[in-house]
Amino acid sequence: MDFAFLFNNIIELTITGLALGAIYALVALGYTMVYGVLQLINFAHSEVFMYGTFAVAWMVFFLHGSDSVSQGLGKAFPLLLAALVAAMVMSAAIALLLERVAYRPLIKRGAPKLIILISAIGASFSLAEIMGLRDQISGWIGLEDNLDVYVGKARDVYSLPVTIQPHDLFPIGNYTVRDIDVLVIGAALAMMLGLDMFVRRTRFGRGIRAVAQDSESAALMGVNSSRVIQLTFLIGGLMAGAAATLYMIRIGSTRQNAGFILGVKAFTAAVLGGIGNLRGALVGGLLLGVVENYGSAVFGSQWKDVVAFVLLILILLVKPSGLFGEALGKARA
Template identity: 70%
Template structure:
């Protein structure tokens, strides 16, 4: 154990943990929204995030080309805005596809929740494998040469041609806080604020809370549950698209199974904060990101994931409902 390393690099480890936790939080919002309404875990949500990362990288490739370059956040802002839109639209469409094919038919038939969960797991593996087979799919249509920049080496790591160089904004206890750190953290806070405002203040948001609290009573009051569920998946997909863009700005690489570990950690963040609680997803993501970095600093980077999941177990032993523990259906208006 090396507590000295944590002490001497405390600011750096904490800020980078908050940035990483912000990405977890945005993905966790998708899990917590679906659980709040359906009392089900959308295990395909990790692939919704993964498709957003590819949409971001492919948008850069389309407009910038395949030549590698380093750019500052300011100079690449216009292109990144296009990437954000592409990632949000792609992730939202994939989320709606999951809802339409893996959830809606089973919900209409009154299938047991275990069956729906298995369907979601199947959708998760199918989406990951489809991305891993994109070269073969392009070959079926004789487009593999034309789309070589997008489908070649489909199971290898795919990198964005542009690397966003971080620039120092200010110094915090010896650590140079960068524009990318601030972008990731404040983007998560802004999206959380807008989503919380939407759920609490809009008519559709009240419908979401009504279905989450009592689906039968909501239906009797004229709330269209199918529309509410579809909207819930759509919102989760949009949040995953934002997370995917921020992830690619910070990390810069993705692959067909990139969503697996991120998805598990985001789900952990949702449970840690209080599954079904929007604010809990944010708190859980930030806590998980910071504690994971602290654990890695003390015990070594190879112990990061062990420390993070052990923390979840200990927290749930003390507080089974999570840090905040208030479900979407019980949220105050």
């Protein structure tokens, strides 16, 4: 155990942990929104995020080409903005497809929640395998050669041709904060604030909270629960697409199973903050990212996942409702 390394680099570990945790938090919002409304865990949400990462890569390949370059954040900003739109559209579309195919028919039939949960797990594996078979699927329709840059080596790591080169901004202690750190953390905070205001202040947000609190009473008051559920999946997909863009800016590569571990971490963040609580998802994600970094510094990077899940167990033993137990349906107006 290397506590000296932790103390000597605690500022760097904290800031980079917050940046990683911000991505967890944005994905965790999807889990929290769906659970708050349906009392169900959307385990396929990790694949919603994964499809967003591919949308980022495909848009960059489409607009930039396959030539490998290194660019600063400012120069690459227009390209990244287009990639952000593509990722949010892709993830939102996949989320709505999930709601339509894997959830709505079962909900209408009054299926037990366990059955719906199994459907979500099946949808998760199906989406991941479809992405892993994209080369064969394109071959079936005779477009494998034309789309090779997008579908080739479908199960290998898929990297961006544009590497985002971070630039130093200002020092804090022995660490110099970089523009990518500020972008990721700032974007997550801004989107979380916007979503929180949407849920608390708008008519659609009141509908979401009404269905989350009591769907039958909300229906009697004229709230269309089906549209509220669709809106919930849509918002979760949009947040996952934004998280996918920030992930690709930091990591620069993805693959067909990239959503699995990150999705589990995001679910951990949601439970840690209090499943069904929007602000809790943000705090849980940021806390998880920081604790992971601290654990990696002390025990080694191979213990990173262990530290994260031990933290989850400890929180659930001490406070099973998470750090913020207030559910979405009980949020203040």
